[in-house]
Amino acid sequence: MSTDDDDTSSSETSSPESTSTSTSTASANTLSSGVEDNGEPVVSLENVSVEFKEEPLIEQALPQSIIDRFDLGEDPVQAVNDVSIDLGEEDVLVLLGESGSGKTTLGRTAIGVQEPTEGSVKYRGYDIQDVESGRHSGELYFEDVRRALQIVHQDSNAALNPYRTIRATLAEPLKLWFPDLDVNDRNERILSMLRTTGVTPAEDYMDRYPHELSGGEKQRVAIIRAMLVEPDVILADEVVSALDVSLRIDIMDLLVDLQEMFQTSYIFISHNLTNARYFAERTDGKIAVVYLGEIVEIGTPEEVIENPKHPYTQILRWASLPLDPVEARETLTEPSPVMTEEAPDPSNPPSGCRFHQSCPKAREACTRENPELMSEEGSPDHLSACFREDSTHEYWQSEPLHGEEHDIPGQ
Numbered sequence: 001m002s003t004d005d006d007d008t009s010s011s012e013t014s015s016p017e018s019t020s021t022s023t024s025t026a027s028a029n030t031l032s033s034g035v036e037d038n039g040e041p042v043v044s045l046e047n048v049s050v051e052f053k054e055e056p057l058i059e060q061a062l063p064q065s066i067i068d069r070f071d072l073g074e075d076p077v078q079a080v081n082d083v084s085i086d087l088g089e090e091d092v093l094v095l096l097g098e099s100g101s102g103k104t105t106l107g108r109t110a111i112g113v114q115e116p117t118e119g120s121v122k123y124r125g126y127d128i129q130d131v132e133s134g135r136h137s138g139e140l141y142f143e144d145v146r147r148a149l150q151i152v153h154q155d156s157n158a159a160l161n162p163y164r165t166i167r168a169t170l171a172e173p174l175k176l177w178f179p180d181l182d183v184n185d186r187n188e189r190i191l192s193m194l195r196t197t198g199v200t201p202a203e204d205y206m207d208r209y210p211h212e213l214s215g216g217e218k219q220r221v222a223i224i225r226a227m228l229v230e231p232d233v234i235l236a237d238e239v240v241s242a243l244d245v246s247l248r249i250d251i252m253d254l255l256v257d258l259q260e261m262f263q264t265s266y267i268f269i270s271h272n273l274t275n276a277r278y279f280a281e282r283t284d285g286k287i288a289v290v291y292l293g294e295i296v297e298i299g300t301p302e303e304v305i306e307n308p309k310h311p312y313t314q315i316l317r318w319a320s321l322p323l324d325p326v327e328a329r330e331t332l333t334e335p336s337p338v339m340t341e342e343a344p345d346p347s348n349p350p351s352g353c354r355f356h357q358s359c360p361k362a363r364e365a366c367t368r369e370n371p372e373l374m375s376e377e378g379s380p381d382h383l384s385a386c387f388r389e390d391s392t393h394e395y396w397q398s399e400p401l402h403g404e405e406h407d408i409p410g411q
């Protein structure tokens with residue numbers, strides 16, 4: 001009987017360069033499933049919404065007719081609301097926002113792990129739900145989609161089985177997705193990836209258990225596991241948040257290096273403006289700011305961080321302490337520009353613009369209509385979901401909502 005830990009036979013290893021070159025060449029134009037790169041976005045979301053309905057005991061115990069008649073049901077949580085985005089080859093999209101804003105749900109939906117309540121999610125033009133349910137007839141199978149869209153979590157402790165060696169952990173996805181590889185081929189690929197990612201001496205690490213690794217090493221192994229199957233997209237969900245500040249740059253740099261080798265696209269989730277900016281800058285990616293399930297601003301890091309347009313992004317920037325201690329002290333003494341400390345309820349979001357209750361720039365018009373992403377003339381790719389982008393909107397004639405228009409420090 002063959003077990004994961006049978007993969008211990010020694011093997012001639014090729015240099016990391018030679019293996020990574022061959023794998024990246026294999027994945028450059030043709031997926032291992034045989035599906036041609038068809039020019040469609042790797043992932044595209046169209047008007048995607050996701051709701052979570054909690055079922056309290058009362059709802060489980062009573063018939064639906066009674067629940068409806070006496071209005072006993074709970075409102076669903078609107079985790080994602082009407083989001084449309086495309087992710088192309090070797091694209092990077094950084095989702096930046098506070099805890100609970102919907103980043104993880106949006107990312108999971110984009111890689112087909114979370115089913116949307118409304119809208120469609122496509123992989124290379126194929127509707128993922130259709131592929132999963134078998135409604136789609138063609139050369140693409142759901143297994144191909146699963147392999148192509150991978151995830152790396154924040155908590156590498158939870159992601160790695162404490163009872164399995166690194167060799168066994170990393171052999172598992174290779175056995176699953178590349179059953180034709182023999183033990184030697186698998187070992188070769190694993191050793192090569194360990195070396196490439198700086199986990200050396202690689203031979204020593206093969207037979208270690210997760211508890212024998214540092215936090216940074218565990219996260220490297222989790223990244224290798226996702227990368228070994230040659231995915232098109234990796235959802236990197238707060239992958240550096242649990243690490244010491246000194247290690248964060250190393251891991252982000254590793255992802256950048258791996259992207260160059262494997263031409264992977266990333267959806268990189270972070271609640272930290274500094275990390276979001278660093279990663280987007282290094283990868284020429286875009287930052288999408290997420291607030292209460294919606295993308296409220298999107299653009300290059302320079303556009304979004306240096307020249308934020310949406311009041312929410314401007315406040316996010318204000319709230320991120322500057323590195324200079326004197327500047328940081330001055331910022332702390334400034335009164336908060338947020339109009340209410342009360343967090344909005346995601347199961348009952350405000351009508352109109354979802355940010356209007358907290359927004360220092362809000363006017364009456366913002367209570368009536370939810371602004372779509374729009375751009376000013378001259379910067380077509382820097383979009384903000386705020387009526388202030390539209391110089392002809394009735395917003396400008398309507399009354400400020402919070403007495404008067406308030407300034408946001410630093411703007």
Ligand SMILES: Nc1ncnc2c1ncn2[C@@H]1O[C@H](COP(=O)(O)OP(=O)(O)OP(=O)(O)O)[C@@H](O)[C@H]1O
Pocket residue numbers: 052053054077078079097098099100101102103104105106271346
């Ligand atoms: N399985 C679920 N069931 C019910 N509600 C959920 C579920 N998953 C997420 N939510 C809710 O959806 C909203 C968005 O959550 P999500 O985890 O996507 O946000 P996030 O920005 O990734 O936050 P965090 O960084 O804290 O994970 C939150 O109100 C959350 O409580």
